[in-house]
Amino acid sequence: MNKTKTVVLNKKLKLKIFSSFMLLTILLAAAGTVSILEFRKLSSVVNDIINDNYKSIEASKRMVEALERIDSGVLLLTLGEWIEGRKTIEYGDSLFLNAFHYAKNNITEDQEVTTIKSIELSYRNFQEKFNKPIVGTDREGNIAWYKENTHKWFLVVKRDVNQLMTINQSNMYVEAYQLRDKSTRAMMPGIVSIIAALIFSLLLNYFVSKYFISPLVELSTSIEDFRPGDIRLKCDIKSDDELKRLEDSINGLIQNITKYNR
Amino acid sequence: MRKEVILKHLGYVLFINGVFLLVSFLIAFMLNESSSTAFFFSSLICLVFGIFPFIFVEKIEGLSFEEGLAIVVYGWITTCLVGMLPYLMWGGEFSFINAWFESVSGFTTTGSTILNDIEGLPKSILFYRSATHWIGGIGIILFVLLILPQSKGQKMAIYNLEISSLSKMNFRFKAKKIVRVLALVYVSLTLLETVILMMFGMNFFDAINHSFATIATGGFSTKNMSIAYFNNVGIEIVIMVFMVLSGIHFGLIFGTIMWNKQNIFKSSIVRAFVIVLISGILIVTLNLYFEGYYSLWESLRYASFQVISLGTTTGFATVDTAHWPMLAIIVLIYFTIQCAMAGSTSGGLKFDRIFLFFKFLKRQLQLIKHPHGVFKVTVDGNRIDEKLELQTLSFIVIYITTFFITTIVLASLNIDLMTAFSASIATIGNVGPGFENVSSLGNFASIPVVGKFVLTLNMLLGRLEIFNVIALFMVKY
Numbered sequence: 025m026n027k028t029k030t031v032v033l034n035k036k037l038k039l040k041i042f043s044s045f046m047l048l049t050i051l052l053a054a055a056g057t058v059s060i061l062e063f064r065k066l067s068s069v070v071n072d073i074i075n076d077n078y079k080s081i082e083a084s085k086r087m088v089e090a091l092e093r094i095d096s097g098v099l100l101l102t103l104g105e106w107i108e109g110r111k112t113i114e115y116g117d118s119l120f121l122n123a124f125h126y127a128k129n130n131i132t133e134d135q136e137v138t139t140i141k142s143i144e145l146s147y148r149n150f151q152e153k154f155n156k157p158i159v160g161t162d163r164e165g166n167i168a169w170y171k172e173n174t175h176k177w178f179l180v181v182k183r184d185v186n187q188l189m190t191i192n193q194s195n196m197y198v199e200a201y202q203l204r205d206k207s208t209r210a211m212m213p214g215i216v217s218i219i220a221a222l223i224f225s226l227l228l229n230y231f232v233s234k235y236f237i238s239p240l241v242e243l244s245t246s247i248e249d250f251r252p253g254d255i256r257l258k259c260d261i262k263s264d265d266e267l268k269r270l271e272d273s274i275n276g277l278i279q280n281i282t283k284y285n286r
Numbered sequence: 287m288r289k290e291v292i293l294k295h296l297g298y299v300l301f302i303n304g305v306f307l308l309v310s311f312l313i314a315f316m317l318n319e320s321s322s323t324a325f326f327f328s329s330l331i332c333l334v335f336g337i338f339p340f341i342f343v344e345k346i347e348g349l350s351f352e353e354g355l356a357i358v359v360y361g362w363i364t365t366c367l368v369g370m371l372p373y374l375m376w377g378g379e380f381s382f383i384n385a386w387f388e389s390v391s392g393f394t395t396t397g398s399t400i401l402n403d404i405e406g407l408p409k410s411i412l413f414y415r416s417a418t419h420w421i422g423g424i425g426i427i428l429f430v431l432l433i434l435p436q437s438k439g440q441k442m443a444i445y446n447l448e449i450s451s452l453s454k455m456n457f458r459f460k461a462k463k464i465v466r467v468l469a470l471v472y473v474s475l476t477l478l479e480t481v482i483l484m485m486f487g488m489n490f491f492d493a494i495n496h497s498f499a500t501i502a503t504g505g506f507s508t509k510n511m512s513i514a515y516f517n518n519v520g521i522e523i524v525i526m527v528f529m530v531l532s533g534i535h536f537g538l539i540f541g542t543i544m545w546n547k548q549n550i551f552k553s554s555i556v557r558a559f560v561i562v563l564i565s566g567i568l569i570v571t572l573n574l575y576f577e578g579y580y581s582l583w584e585s586l587r588y589a590s591f592q593v594i595s596l597g598t599t600t601g602f603a604t605v606d607t608a609h610w611p612m613l614a615i616i617v618l619i620y621f622t623i624q625c626a627m628a629g630s631t632s633g634g635l636k637f638d639r640i641f642l643f644f645k646f647l648k649r650q651l652q653l654i655k656h657p658h659g660v661f662k663v664t665v666d667g668n669r670i671d672e673k674l675e676l677q678t679l680s681f682i683v684i685y686i687t688t689f690f691i692t693t694i695v696l697a698s699l700n701i702d703l704m705t706a707f708s709a710s711i712a713t714i715g716n717v718g719p720g721f722e723n724v725s726s727l728g729n730f731a732s733i734p735v736v737g738k739f740v741l742t743l744n745m746l747l748g749r750l751e752i753f754n755v756i757a758l759f760m761v762k763y
Binding site for chain 1: 289290344376378
């Protein structure tokens with residue numbers, strides 16, 4: 025019976041200290057985990073900006089460059105420069121299709137779907153115009169034909185490509201703006217847990233001082249103040265733990281010695 | 287004063303906050319919102335610090351008045367501090383001072399906001415904002431529930447603090463019963479309003495949030511346009527009814543339901559409160575109609591809602607009052623200063639004090655006429671003693687002095703006089719909206735940082751009743 029009581033009592037101080045440190049550990053572990061998760065989200069946003077938006081913007085830029093090459097190639101053909109014109113158009117066409125293919129496979133926003141379809145359609149119309157024979161036909165030297173047919177479609181495709189670029193630039197801006205909040209979210213658990221740990225330490229210091237140190241000081245003072253003839257220590261520890269047990273043991277010892285001396 | 291006792295009770299406060307934060311986290315988690323980690327971590331902090339004192343502090347016997355005072359004042363400040371954590375961690379419009387402002391405004395049931403775009407917030411944050419009102423309102427009941435069973439000799443200590451000594455007048459139940467009565471009335475009114483609002487077409491989320499804010503006489507809405515968003519007369523009438531009920535002493539409402547002697551029909555203060563509200567509505571209605579602002583029906587509709595909203599310290603709006611005629615604005619300013627009844631969840635000056643003030647004034651006039659006469663001041667047969675008279679009058683003086691000081695501080699920050707004055711009275715009265723730049727459909731975003739901080743002090747003083755805060759700092763440790 026006595027043994028069981030001893031085990032329970034022995035656990036009290038140990039349990040208090042262990043529980044306190046467990047709470048602190050939970051707090052810090054959670055702060056660490058939350059920070060890691062938030063930083064992962066942050067890196068995923070950066071990744072999204074690079075992969076989803078930046079690459080589409082680059083593809084759009086390449087498409088615009090390709091369209092300008094094709095347009096100047098058509099102009100060269102109109103002027104009768106067949107070899108130079110065909111070469112420029114072929115290079116521009118291949119550059120455009122390559123960039124368009126990339127943009128088509130990198131759709132991340134709903135708005136992009138309609139814009140890509142629009143680019144595809146307008147470029148097909150543009151292709152129909154610039155693939156027609158020009159040199160040696162009545163189109164050669166016909167600037168009015170160039171302006172009303174191929175150049176018109178060049179402007180339509182360019183407008184659609186620019187729209188694709190604007191969509192991605194806007195999204196990139198929104199995502200970059202959100203980075204500020206996301207970085208705050210990643211940082212805050214760290215900052216809050218530093219402050220929380222500080223307050224926790226102060227509280228722990230107060231509780232240790234109040235419930236461990238003060239009773240010990242009280243006990244040691246009462247032992248020092250003990251005079252022959254006293255039947256017990258002049259202290260009264262309120263807690264129900266090992267320190268109370270120590271006080272009771274000393275009082276028991278005093279009573280045993282008193283009995284023995286009689 | 288035993289610090290460990292205060293710490294243990296602050297632990298209770300933090301634990302309750304932690305539970306509400308956990309509910310908000312679950313909402314955020316289920317809806318996959320960006321605020322989930324903010325709520326998770328804030329909840330954990332509250333739960334850890336809530337549990338911590340229980341490891342060391344064992345059973346507490348008795349509770350002194352000073353300890354009760356410290357628990358309430360520090361409890362409110364701690365709640366506001368931890369309440370700003372989810373806002374701060376989520377970011378957006380919530381800078382440090384904005385998070386503090388929103389948190390204090392929520393827990394003190396003021397309802398002033400710094401947000402420009404409320405509808406852009408995640409639903410979990412909207413829920414938490416409204417929940418802060420509800421926690422603040424039920425704070426009265428919870429403190430009493432947890433503390434009173436342990437207090438010896440000072441059974442009414444916390445109760446007196448929270449719902450002011452005036453409320454005792456109409457309320458003669460024993461303390462433990464009061465706790466159950468208030469909790470039951472509070473929860474029932476919230477559920478009832480939610481159901482009725484849903485019957486009038488509001489979805490569950492909006493209904494529960496607006497119920498939280500109404501019953502706590504808060505004022506946070508889930509919409510940028512507040513109640514004006516719904517443009518539904520039925521919803522407005524339901525909210526008006528519940529605003530009036532929430533502005534009345536909760537014990538009297540319970541007494542009415544149970545058909546007790548102490549009920550709202552027999553209380554002269556309730557009668558006066560309702561008469562003043564009706565008079566205010568009539569004046570504003572006629573002023574709006576004859577000034578050509580609205581038709582007679584619209585004037586009555588808008589005037590009723592705005593007068594009741596400010597007169598009960600709720601702060602919801604169905605129209606922007608900033609451009610209303612001066613007479614209407616003056617009437618609304620009066621209601622902002624007057625506040626609702628003691629024993630309700632409203633803060634500020636409280637109607638009971640105004641009521642007593644006029645009783646004292648009447649007696650004073652009688653004394654001028656009959657210098658040697660003996661005139662007693664009574665309310666429903668209860669004689670008002672001189673101590674309460676002195677307390678009431680000095681409270682009115684210190685209340686007016688405080689909002690004048692705040693007005694001067696705000697005006698010195700280059701804020702126009704109407705904004706400064708109305709912001710001061712709206713925050714110390716825990717009402718919410720003021721006029722000009724902080725009008726009913728506006729917000730406090732444009733107030734400088736120092737101004738926002740001063741206004742949060744106002745809210746706390748209004749909630750905790752100025753004397754209690756002063757008394758705490760005069761207590762010798």
